[in-house]
Amino acid sequence: MELLRHIGRGDSVTLVPVNKMLTTQQAADILNISRPFLISLLEKGEIEFSLVGRHRRIKAEHLFAYKKARDERRAAALSDLAELDAELL
Secondary structure (H helix, E strand, O other), rough: OOHHHHHHOOOOOOOOOOOOOOHHHHHHHHOOHHHHHHHHHHOOOOOOOEEEOOOOEEHHHHHHHHHHHHHHHHHHHHHHHHHHHHHHO
């Protein structure tokens, strides 16, 4: 249903199998962040990755787990801000 909602709004949709290994550019595109910023997240240990030769690869399931946690943190922060705003009115 969520997929259909996105399509209905005209959003771009990409289907990725959860066991697929993604390049850093593919992962950055999914998160809508720059590749250098993604690499900094990888190096900080915020997203699990593996090295294939000298190239970093991210399992889609790890990327989506990070994305879900990030979105939940953002929603909580927005809710807190809305509460503070309501208190000031």
